[in-house]
Amino acid sequence: MPKDYRKHDVVIIGAGPVGLLLSVLLTRWGYNVRHIDNRPVPTATGRADGIQPRTLEILKNMGLKRNIMAFDPARVFEVAFWDPAPGGKIVRTGTWASCPAFLDARYPFTALLHQGLIERVMIDDLRKNGNDVQRPWTITRFETNNVDKDYPVEVDLKNLDSNVTETVRAKYLFSGEGARSFVREQLQVPIRHKDPISHVWGVMDGVLRTNFPDIKMKCTIHSDHGSIMVIPREDNMVRLYIQIASSTDPDFNPRKTATVEEVQTAAKNIFQPYYCEWDRVEWYSVYPIGQGIAEKYTLDHRVFMGGDVCHTHSPKAGQGMNTAFHDALNLAWKLHHVESGFADRSILTTYETERKSVAETLLDFDNKYAALFSQRQPSSSEVHSASNSDTSSHTNTSAPEDENPFVAMFKANCEFTAGYGVAYKPNILNHSADHTFQHPLLLTNHPKLRTGRILPNSNATRVADANFVHLENEIPCNGSYRLFVFAGRNSSPKKDQHPQLTAFANAMQDPKSFYSRFAYPTSNRDTHHEMDNPHSPLFSIALVLAAKRSEIEISDLPALFHDYSGRIYADDVWQRAVADAKAPAHAKTGFEGEEGGVVVVRPDGHVACAVRLVGEETVEALEGYFATFLHKQLVQTVKTEVSPAKVRAQL
Amino acid sequence: MPKDYRKHDVVIIGAGPVGLLLSVLLTRWGYNVRHIDNRPVPTATGRADGIQPRTLEILKNMGLKRNIMAFDPARVFEVAFWDPAPGGKIVRTGTWASCPAFLDARYPFTALLHQGLIERVMIDDLRKNGNDVQRPWTITRFETNNVDKDYPVEVDLKNLDSNVTETVRAKYLFSGEGARSFVREQLQVPIRHKDPISHVWGVMDGVLRTNFPDIKMKCTIHSDHGSIMVIPREDNMVRLYIQIASSTDPDFNPRKTATVEEVQTAAKNIFQPYYCEWDRVEWYSVYPIGQGIAEKYTLDHRVFMGGDVCHTHSPKAGQGMNTAFHDALNLAWKLHHVESGFADRSILTTYETERKSVAETLLDFDNKYAALFSQRQPSSSEVHSASNSDTSSHTNTSAPEDENPFVAMFKANCEFTAGYGVAYKPNILNHSADHTFQHPLLLTNHPKLRTGRILPNSNATRVADANFVHLENEIPCNGSYRLFVFAGRNSSPKKDQHPQLTAFANAMQDPKSFYSRFAYPTSNRDTHHEMDNPHSPLFSIALVLAAKRSEIEISDLPALFHDYSGRIYADDVWQRAVADAKAPAHAKTGFEGEEGGVVVVRPDGHVACAVRLVGEETVEALEGYFATFLHKQLVQTVKTEVSPAKVRAQL
Incomplete structure (x- = not known):
């Protein structure tokens, strides 16, 4: 019988940018995170300092931007x-x-402001949510074994002050230790140096x-x-x-x-x-300047690495911390979707493929940039x-x-x-013409809604309170898939004058739909003041109507949207980039015509797929997309002709 | 010989909105402020809650808006x-x-958020600047006498917890006690009730x-x-x-x-x-609903009152706290200008005339509004x-x-x-065709630059760091007169191609000019990192050039502006309201033609006067305007034909 070790969902080593962001997200989403760092105090001066435009959007989406800007960078x-x-x-x-x-x-x-201030904002957020970084603690040993099937990772930790040691069990171990990583060394993952000189x-x-x-x-x-x-x-x-x-x-x-x-x-x-x-x-x-990239980000999908552990390069292009944030966000929601029983474990393989590909691009860029900069002009x-x-x-x-x-x-x-080059390639999550699942309503090769890239930004008026809002940031970073429903110019907000929207909404509410199957177990849940997850912890919906705010009565809309009263938007804000558009947010997102569409956005803000809004067939197309990576048992209940085995073979 | 009482520049009674804003400003500007409140703790719930658009601008200008918005109103x-x-x-x-x-x-x-949170932001600011509100203290007696000429106000204070009493001397006493005011009662200032019913x-x-x-x-x-x-x-x-x-x-x-x-x-x-x-x-x-207005805001220009002490009305129009903020700001800079030896004491009379007139308008409005609202429809x-x-x-x-x-x-x-109705009438500070001083270059009855109202907002690019900025907020609420110099489309930023600007700048730097006479006493002052007051604690300059940022070299501009390197702006940002303008910020402010101008903005953001930019005559016009209310001794050194006696008679 295994010794009664303390158990954690995730053990995170290192409280630099990558470790902290991962810790903040998983702690917010309710996971038991043990987070340690071997430094006695947080970063005081120096180190990374540049927050890219795209990272500012992520921080805004997480509600952390204001606290960072309060330091007047x-x-x-x-x-x-x-x-x-x-x-x-x-x-x-x-x-x-x-x-x-x-x-x-x-x-x-x-x-631009020093890394310590950025870390402080995240540490404050951890504390607000009942967690903290333990210092100075280090990792001395770890292994993945079968002693406890639910907590397969065994980790030895040591307090560097008191020399107290502790063995804990975890579902996952994450190393955000920086360039000199104990975990990476133990795993014997080689660093490939792109550029031998310095x-x-x-x-x-x-x-x-x-x-x-x-x-x-x-x-x-x-x-x-x-x-x-x-x-x-x-x-x-x-x-x-x-x-x-x-x-x-x-x-x-x-x-x-x-x-x-x-x-x-x-x-x-x-x-x-x-x-x-x-x-x-x-x-x-x-x-x-040492430029290198780890050959692997994980070996067994239980022990993961990210940030400087996996990629080191010149700091001058200001990419290190930003790339670390993307690593953390990318891994966080995938762990969440697996651990909540929603997605198949196989989606975890996309962490390495997506993030390593970005790191390769970064190193190519950095290599050329540093060399050019270092040359005598x-x-x-x-x-x-x-x-x-x-x-x-x-x-x-x-x-x-x-x-x-x-x-x-x-x-x-x-x-x-600027951070907009983070473009994830087609895979099981990012739909393309090569995806296992195809459906005539799926928009492939759309010039604006490029899967793997972020949703184009746009402005709108929130119906409930007439607030001017940034649509792309309205659904917060809550770990849910975001369904942006653009009702289309062929839809009227008036009662019974939106047939496509009604058919779509009804099909979503069908108890067998992907949306309803992941609803909260009890219908007695009180969601009166809940904005983003009234039905399911895994899906958030925002509805954008091509109408003026004053023309919209939420009670006239299909029932699905009544619980999303804070996420209904009027597309009535003039935007310079689409100055002549009748429905600016529709046009800016990519729906220039009469017909609307549903854009599926991953929890990290990247577009997963987009579907034409025609009615219940729209739900069928979404169903098929999600079915390709849903948890095995759940896939079997899906009415679809796609074989899950075939889907996983694609990975 | 008078007893050795503790001395303060200002004693403030009451830590509601009016008292706190006054306290924050005067403490920031270096005054010794004794601030007491008879409540043991700050406001916990309820009371005022609406911050108007114009008040948000003031809070932004004071650097307090972000902390207030952090509460997600x-x-x-x-x-x-x-x-x-x-x-x-x-x-x-x-x-x-x-x-x-x-x-x-x-x-x-x-x-909208509750008054306690707004107060908390101001109390935090007080503490950051080494001051605090003392609680629970009350005022038991005060008098203005000649025992100490420099500190003519004697005030008895009492701690309501310990019953400790203390007599202090002050230059000024301010009551922000709310509708039930001990100070107002003692002064026997009657409240005139506009509306007998309730x-x-x-x-x-x-x-x-x-x-x-x-x-x-x-x-x-x-x-x-x-x-x-x-x-x-x-x-x-x-x-x-x-x-x-x-x-x-x-x-x-x-x-x-x-x-x-x-x-x-x-x-x-x-x-x-x-x-x-x-x-x-x-x-x-x-x-x-009790509607009333105090007949006087001060009797001797030593003991002042503001906020609910002076005007009470229905809370439903959301005006109480906002009006209180304006009261405090209006008084703060006038006390500052008198106490710094810059302005004649007579400007203090404008506190009552300006603020009481606004309160009268408010009560008229509120009266009608409340009556209409209360009527059966x-x-x-x-x-x-x-x-x-x-x-x-x-x-x-x-x-x-x-x-x-x-x-x-x-x-x-x-x-x-919305707060934009605060329009101060012509007086010694707000120039008009009836002002004692007239000069052909002064712009009177300008349709956009309306004296007594705020400066129109506009966008620009800051030259030093290429930041996009809100021009009207670039000079912070630092107690200085703000001189916005719009160079004009007839001026080029290139070296020696801005004759009007050069002549203006040289005349400003003449040691006898109003600008130079109030310079810091020593020229050894280190102003390398000083943005707003490199030369004088009483004047801040911002220069707006009708050019693209890349065309501007600050070193090519007249020497006056070299120390304002952080306050030089390129008027190169497109603005929808003046979509076709060649120089949008010029046009939005009121300089649609080729010629530029200088807008004198009071420390509270209201326009004092505006002058055409033609050269040294521009400084002559500004000189004449300021001379009308400069401190007596200083006026005599001014080359102007305006008699100070005549000026004061105008008050």
């Missing part, structure tokens, strides 16, 4: 490029929006006194004396990334280091003709002699024709650096 | 009107934007369970069973104002009261055909027989032609209820 809207000028000086050669308008971001800027960089946070005009901007500076990247920070601070050594140096030594004073002298030279003195230095560190005279184009007028975010490869690459990669 | 964008329907039922007869688009509000909604109302906060469709909206309900006003609140709560008695009742008794159960029964009847049950009641109170059949107009289609915020007087009045008064 610097906001980067544009990047300035400085290049060598005659006489060892530097000159601005252009600027470019860091998140250009074509990306249509809700928050078109990067927010560039050595110094990074310094502090308050600078300078007449350099772009000190409040993000800048990349290439000078005859070296290269610097400037990142504005909260509280008048600035972060400088300063190149200390490069493999192209004749005497390159990847272990080369530099003192604070040496780096400050280097910065002084690079900033010429501008002066630069330090009021104070808050944090300084030297590191070689041609001096301005070289550029001028090599080019006869006109560079006299730089309008805002315009590109001079003699633009250097670094600038060109930066622009081409804006989508990626 | 309900947001009221529209008001629904419900009227009697046949069979004792009610029917929605229309809706109307609570802050319609024509008001061009930055935040076009009312935020309506008796019950007010109940709590969580309601109902199928009434507009429970998340602000509603006015008139039924054959009585009248209710519905106000949504934070945390699923709702506030109901329920009429208990009216002077039009045959047996009217202004002392009539009602139990919670009686009010709940009344509400049940009024809500028919909708059900309505209470999950819980958080707060309940009964009060007669004609039943729907009566209305229909009296009207033959079409009421079948109510488009959003449309007006049916048979609109009742209540709705008509509501619409007409939107500007006032």
Whole structure:
């Protein structure tokens, strides 16, 4: 008989961004999470600091953005490029929006503040929900075994202060330990290094006194004396990334280091003709750029890894923390759907395939970016002699024709650096023409509703309280699939004048539908003040009507929507991007015509599939999509011709 | 020799909205404020709850809005009107934007949460700045005397817990005690009652369970069973104002009261055909509507009163707390300008004239509003027989032609209820054609830049960091006059291509100018990281250039602006209200032509005067305006033909 160990749903090692976000989500969703970190206190200074536009949306969706913005982070809207000028000086050669308008971001800027403040917001949220990070605790051993079938992972923990040890059992173990990971080592998962060399960089946070005009901007500076990247920070601070050594140096030594004073002298030279003195230095560190990716994110789908454990790279593109957040969010809802008995365990395989593919793209980008940044740039005279184009007028975010490869690459990669490049490939979750399940109503290859990407943002008026809202953020990050129902311009909100919507709603309420099968066990549940999950913990619905708010009476709508009274929207807000559209939110999402549709959005905000809204056949199509990955026993009750075995074979 | 009493700049009695805002501002600006309240703890529930759109702007300008919005107040964008329907039922007869688009509000909604939470944000701010409210303390005696010329007000305070007493001396005493004011009584300032009658109302906060469709909206309900006003609140709560008695009742008794159960029964009847049950009641109170206004706000310009001490009225128009905030802000900066030696004491007289005039308007409005609301409304059949107009289609915020007087009045008064009706009349501070000082460059009767009203809002790009900003809020509520310099379309940002701007800037920097005379005493002051007051604690400048951000080099601008590098803006943001304008912020503010201008905005955000930007004559005009109320000794150094005596005679 197994010893009576303490049991947890998930044990999380490491309280950096990836561990914290995972912990926050699973704790909110009711899981028993044991979270430890080997540092005695949270991050105090330095480290990661850039929150991408897309990450801001995720934080907003989680209700954490306001607390983060309360620290007044610097906001980067544009990047300035400085290049060598005659006489060892530097000159601005252009600027470019860091998140250009074509990306249509809700928050078109990067927010910069130090990792410790971001962590603090998440730790506060954990505490609010009755959990906390235990410090300083470390992991000393773990194994997956069959001693307890429900809790197959055995983990040995040790308090580094008291040397107390404890063995616990868990359903899952997650390592967010950072680049030096005990778990990864024990699993003998190799790191594949994309780029054998290194560039050595110094990074310094502090308050600078300078007449350099772009000190409040993000800048990349290439000078005859070296290269610097400037990142504005909260509280008048600035972060400088300063190149200390490069493999192209004749005497390159990847272990080369530099003192604070040496780096400050280097910065002084690079900033010429501008002066630069330090009021104070808050944090300084030297590191070689090491680029690597873990071959596996999990071996047995019980022990998972994420964040820096799985991918390390240059910090300068500001991707590390953001990628970690995506890792955590991606894993969190999949664990949730499996553990709530909704989805088949096989969906857990998509964590590695989706996230590793993004990491590969990131490393490719970072590799090119870092190499270009570390190269000596041609001096301005070289550029001028090599080019006869006109560079006299730089309008805002315009590109001079003699633009250097670094600038060109930066622009081409804006989508990626802003976080909108996270595009999951087709798989069991992200529908495509290659998906096992096909149905004539499924919209494949839709130009706007691209599966694996996020839902286009749009504005609307909430019917219940006439509030102006951001539609894409109305359903919070609650672990549920989000069904956005766009009623279509062929539907009237008036009683009995919305046949497609009514047929759809009735079919959803059929007790055999995928929607009703996952309803709460008792119908006595009090959902009067419940906005998002009145029927099922796994589905949230939002209904968008192509009508003015005053034309809509919720009581005239099909019964399904009566319990969603706080999630009914009037598509009556003018939006510049679709200035002439009759139903702007419909048009912006991709329903330009008369007919509406249902967009299935994964709990992480990525589009799963989209279906034309015609009536009960719409539910049939949704049914078929979900059936491909529902828990085995549940699939068998589904009226569908798709074989679950065939479905799992696709994985 | 006077006894050695403790000395304070200001003693504030009462920590409701008016006392707290005054305390927060004066504490931030470095004054020694003694703040007491006779309640042992801050407001826990109930009382005022509506923050107007204009008040949200003020709170934003003070950096307090975010902390208030963190409590997730309900947001009221529209008001629904419900009227009697046949069979004792009610029917929605229309809706109307609570802050319609024509008001061009930055935040076009009312935020609702209970007064205690709003107070908490201000108390936190006090503490952050090293002050606090002392409780439970009361005032027992005060007098203005000549024992200490610098601290002419003697105040006796008493701790209600310990019975400890203390006499202190102050430069000013402020009463924010609420309707029952010891200070007002002692000063024998009479309350003039505008309306002898009263309506008796019950007010109940709590969580309601109902199928009434507009429970998340602000509603006015008139039924054959009585009248209710519905106000949504934070945390699923709702506030109901329920009429208990009216002077039009045959047996009217202004002392009539009602139990919670009686009010709940009344509400049940009024809500028919909708059900309505209470999950819980958080707060309940009964009060007669008493409308009154104090004859004086001060007798000697040493002891001041504000908020409910000076004006009481129905709470239903949501004006009490908002008016209190305006009172406090209005007085705070005037005390500051006098005490910093900048302005003549005579400007203190404008506190009463400005604020009392607003209170008179408020009471007129409230009187009519409350009377109309309390009247029995004609039943729907009566209305229909009296009207033959079409009421079948109510488009959003449309007006049916048979609109009742209540709705008509509501619409007409939107500007006032949203807070944009606070329009100070011409006086020494608010320039007009009748002002003592006239100058050909002063813009009088400008259709957009209306003195005494707030600056029109507009968007811009901050040059230093490319941030998108709300221009009207860029200079914080720091007690300084705000000079918004719109360079004009006839000005280029390129070096030496802005002759008007250069001449203006040079004249401002002339040591004899009003701007330079109030500079910090030492030029050694370190202003490297100072955004708003690099030269003078009394003036903040923002420069708006009709150019794209990338065309602007701050170092090419006149020297005056180099120390304002964080307050230089590019007028390059498209704005829908002026969709075709070449320089949108210029056009929106009122500079549609080629020429720019300087707008002088008071520290409370109201426009003082506006001057054409032509060069040093612009400074001459500003000089003349300020000279009319500068401190006496300082006026004499001013090169102007205006006699200070004449100026003060104007008051």
